[in-house]
Amino acid sequence: MRTTTLLTAVLFLGASGHTLAQTTDPTENEDAPFVRNIRPDRPGQTVTTSMLRPGQFQVEAGTLRRLPGSGPATSYSTGLLRVGFWNHMELRLTQNYLAAQPRSVVEGTAPAPFGMAPLTVGAKWLASSEQDARSQVVFLTELTLPNTGDRSLNIDKPVAAARALVSQQIGKRYGIEGNLGFSQSGFKAADTKVGQFLYTLALNGPISKNFGFFAEGYGSGRGTYTHGATAGLNWRPLPGLRLDVTAGRSLTGPSLTTFGGGLSMRLPR
Known part of the structure; x- marks a missing residue:
């Protein structure tokens, strides 16, 4: 039932974004700061509808410190490479690095896993009729591959993910963006x-x-959601x-506080 509801919502968002984008002349919006300035997909949970033009490259890197209510803190870094492709498509490579934790003082305790996480390959696909319109819908597909990272962080099966990304520009500089995945x-x-x-x-x-x-709210799970x-x-x-x-801060479920920072760079402008 939840899967059917999700698919229905994705199709509705795609159709709505397509109709909205047709009502806006994108040439009048190309120089708006919301479009002209870099819009990275980090550092929150929300992936933007921003897509690179063919021949553009964007590198996004950052680090995040996770402080759970109980248990040791962890730190991991993220690297994302985005490449603009033809036919309104963007190719993506993502890989995380989990930092080593201090060894436990309890004798016989195995060290916590650390190192490079499995590699994720993906693509963004424009669902709207025009790129950089004030209202836009984009689909994101990703696949995380086994045997592409440190052995201690390996996964048994590939992980497939898909999202519908929706944005509505407010004026020339503000924007509301949402994901459903x-x-x-x-x-x-x-x-x-x-x-x-x-x-x-x-x-x-x-x-x-x-x-x-930027400020965001999010939820994830199945049946019971963590917000x-x-x-x-x-x-x-x-x-x-x-x-x-x-x-960041968890609002439901296990207590978790996060702090992070990073940078993003796009070439050429």
């Missing part, structure tokens, strides 16, 4: 029954000419360069 480990019918849902809603915009903010919120500030010295700092 599903992920599962493996490709059998039984795997679908234990897959996880994700939804997010984010607001981003400027504070001054070069400083901006959280993330907020951050960013500094953009150039249209194609952005640095950010963030803080």
